[in-house]
Amino acid sequence: MRFVRFGDVGAEKPGVYDESGDLRDLSGVMADLTGASLAGLGAVKPDDLPRVNGNPRLGPPVAGVGKMVCIGLNYYDHATEVNMEIPKEPVVFIKATSAITGPNDPVIMPRGSTKTDWECELGIVIGKAAKYVDEADALSHVAGYLAVNEVSEREWQLERGGTWDKGKSCDTFAPLGPWLVTPNEVGDVQNLALSLSVNGSLMQAGNTSDMIFPVARIISYLSQIMTLHPGDIISTGTPAGVGVGMKPQRFLKAGDVVELSIEKLGKQHQIIQAD
Structure with missing residues (x-):
């Protein structure tokens, strides 16, 4: 799967692309794509998530990088x-x-x-x-x-x-x-x-x-x-x-x-x- 963070600088939300290439909003499942959430990525089901409209800015795909x-x-x-x-x-x-x-x-x-x-x-x-x-x-x-x-x-x-x-x-x-x-x-x-x-x-x-x-x-x-x-x-x-x-x-x-x-x-x- 392909995971992203989308939105304005400092206000990004986590997202994932489904098999059709549509961006889905992950923020109802996890607060952000940080170290604590990365172990659970395999359980994400994109088709159950709301679609994101438009073409939002993409931020760095991982937040809170320790080093x-x-x-x-x-x-x-x-x-x-x-x-x-x-x-x-x-x-x-x-x-x-x-x-x-x-x-x-x-x-x-x-x-x-x-x-x-x-x-x-x-x-x-x-x-x-x-x-x-x-x-x-x-x-x-x-x-x-x-x-x-x-x-x-x-x-x-x-x-x-x-x-x-x-x-x-x-x-x-x-x-x-x-x-x-x-x-x-x-x-x-x-x-x-x-x-x-x-x-x-x-x-x-x-x-x-x-x-x-x-x-x-x-x-x-x-x-x-x-x-x-x-x-x-x-x-x-x-x-x-x-x-x-x-x-x-x-x-x-x-x-x-x-x-x-x-x-x-x-x-x-x-x-x-x-x-």
């Missing part, structure tokens, strides 16, 4: 394009949850930004607490998957010292969705096509089969370090085609239009704005 953990350099071709060694263990950093926004909301470059970049990524939504889990059991802890634009300010990330986090955590730098898609509908998560374009020009075209560390290994690895709680999101890295890896480098500017798509997980559309 957003990101994996860097997780595609062979991306590590090569940025001239970095293939990592022997997952490269882990944290993205502030205040960066989370809807899939079609504007991305706002922070003041002074000169190197804002795009990254199309598969996101994992944890549905059951994971602590010291084996790789073989890791996928049983997943509530669903979603698309992520893991936006980055490369100067702040790479040239100003300290950790990557400060170039990753600016407001609006984590568009999520449009949908949270349950694992049974996604199928093989290690065979999904990803793409991203800027102003209609294709920049990224990859497949999750090219990950250095696959989804199950990422979950197991992180669970040795920290407890993954329901509602936590893991962003799993990006394929080649980011602006920092181009020759000459190319970065976003106000007015640019970014569109990304992940097979079975839907599409995003953002207009870039300056703060």
